[in-house]
Structure formats: structure tokens, C-alpha cells
Amino acid sequence: MLYCKSSIMNPIVLESVQLSRALDGPNGRKSLLSDISFRLERGQVLVVLGPSGAGKSTLLRLLNRLDEPTGGQVLLDGRNYLEIDPRELRRRVGMVMQRAYLFPGTAAMNIGYGPAQHGMALTDAQIGELLEQVGMQGYADRNVATLSGGEAQRISIARALANGPEVLLLDEPTSALDDASKQGVERLLATIVRERHATCVWVTHDVAQAARVADLVLRVEAGAAVALGTPQELLHA
Numbered sequence: 001m002l003y004c005k006s007s008i009m010n011p012i013v014l015e016s017v018q019l020s021r022a023l024d025g026p027n028g029r030k031s032l033l034s035d036i037s038f039r040l041e042r043g044q045v046l047v048v049l050g051p052s053g054a055g056k057s058t059l060l061r062l063l064n065r066l067d068e069p070t071g072g073q074v075l076l077d078g079r080n081y082l083e084i085d086p087r088e089l090r091r092r093v094g095m096v097m098q099r100a101y102l103f104p105g106t107a108a109m110n111i112g113y114g115p116a117q118h119g120m121a122l123t124d125a126q127i128g129e130l131l132e133q134v135g136m137q138g139y140a141d142r143n144v145a146t147l148s149g150g151e152a153q154r155i156s157i158a159r160a161l162a163n164g165p166e167v168l169l170l171d172e173p174t175s176a177l178d179d180a181s182k183q184g185v186e187r188l189l190a191t192i193v194r195e196r197h198a199t200c201v202w203v204t205h206d207v208a209q210a211a212r213v214a215d216l217v218l219r220v221e222a223g224a225a226v227a228l229g230t231p232q233e234l235l236h237a
């Protein structure tokens with residue numbers, strides 16, 4: 001018997017429906033993002049491509065409610081995310097940014113912070129496992145101020161994974177790194193997505209990276225979606 005990618009086996013985890021954000025400014029209402037729609041099945045990677053200022057970070061911030069939509073909606077596992085407690089939402093929808101905003105302290109303290117907020121202290125063994133997953137075994141007691149950019153980014157990835165997220169939002173996660181650590185961190189993220197079947201929205205301006213990691217590509221320009229399709233359709237035209 002053949003198994004195919006059916007919607008029953010791969011339910012829609014994240015859906016954005018005409019998601020929009022506009023702000024009132026001195027010169028009237030300004031649209032930052034308008035009518036962004038997509039559906040992602042479990043394990044799919046949506047790459048968001050677009051020039052600087054297009055609204056890519058705004059989109060990610062809307063997807064975990066760091067910013068509030070002014071129109072449209074987001075469904076997480078079929079449920080309107082406004083009905084989900086924001087703290088639970090941010091546990092289920094993890095974010096990794098361009099620069100690792102680690103707080104002063106050890107790698108272990110940074111990784112354990114999220115679960116501790118939810119009353120679940122991680123054991124040393126669990127922290128060791130997370131460190132191993134990001135290629136940082138033995139770094140539990142390292143002061144994060146002494147880490148390189150690539151190492152710090154790995155710790156911020158472990159910190160996101162510590163919450164057991166269903167969705168990962170990656171905001172240009174490799175663009176602040178030097179070439180050597182860039183490749184390593186990209187490979188690490190691709191492995192994590194594959195092994196955990198994580199559903200992922202990955203912002204990049206690197207078209208070659210998009211081609212390597214995307215299942216779907218969304219092109220955004222001036223706050224609007226200009227194309228949504230497969231990498232074959234959109235990256236080799």
C-alpha cells in the first residue's frame with residue numbers, strides 16, 4: 001500500500017488568514033503588512049524572502065503575538081490564537097532571532113529559563129541533552145559572554161527547543177554569522193526541523209539558503225505578499 005502526504009496524516013499546524021497590521025502615524029494610517037495568507041502542515045518550512053523593510057520581521061512578530069494584528073487571524077492547530085494564553089502561545093511558537101539575545105549568566109541558565117517560567121525546572125541531564133542537540137555538549141556552565149556568535153546562536157536555538165515548540169519562527173537566524181558558523185547553524189536548524197517535524201517560518205534574504213531549506217516560499221515586498229509557491233516555482237524562474 002502506498003502512503004501519500006494526506007491532510008489527515010499532516011494536519012494544518014499554522015494558518016495565517018489575511019493577516020494584517022497597520023499603525024496610525026502622523027501622516028495617517030500606515031500599512032506595515034497586509035493580507036498575508038498561508039497554510040503549513042506539520043514539518044513544513046515556509047521561507048519568507050523579501051528586501052529589507054518589506055515586513056518580514058513584522059510577520060514573525062504577528063505570528064507569536066509579539067505584535068497585535070489589526071486584521072485577519074492566525075490559527076494554531078485550527079484554533080484562533082487569540083483564544084490561547086499569550087505565554088502558552090509563545091511556548092508553542094518559539095522564536096530565534098538574527099542575534100542571540102542571551103541574558104547574563106551561564107548557558108544552562110539561559111536554556112532553563114523558559115521551562116522554569118512554566119514551573120518545570122529542567123534537570124542537568126535534560127539540559128545536557130539540549131546542548132548535545134545543538135552541538136554544544138559540555139557548555140552548561142559556560143558564561144554566555146564568552147561565546148562566539150555561532151555558539152551563542154546555538155544556545156539561543158537550544159533555549160527555543162527547551163520549550164518543546166510546535167512551530168519555530170526563525171528571523172534571519174544565520175545572517176549575522178561568519179561563513180563557517182553560518183553553514184553549521186543552517187545545517188543544525190535543517191536537522192532539527194527534519195527530526196522533530198517542526199513546522200517552521202524561516203526568514204532569510206539568502207536565495208541559495210531558501211532553495212536548500214524551503215518547502216514553500218513566500219515573497220514579501222512593501223508589506224504585501226507578491227508570490228506564494230514551491231521553491232521550484234519561485235526560485236528557478
Ligand SMILES: Nc1ncnc2c1ncn2[C@@H]1O[C@H](COP(=O)(O)OP(=O)(O)O)[C@@H](O)[C@H]1O
Pocket residue numbers: 023032050051052053054055056057058059
Ligand atoms: N513599531 C513600528 N512602528 C512603525 N513602523 C514600524 C514598526 N515596526 C516596523 N515598522 C516598519 O515596518 C516596515 C517593515 O519592517 P520589518 O518587518 O522590520 O521589515 P524586514 O524584517 O522585512 O526588514 C519598515 O518600514 C519598518 O520601518
Ligand SMILES: [Mg+2]
Pocket residue numbers: 056057058171
Ligand atoms: Mg527583519
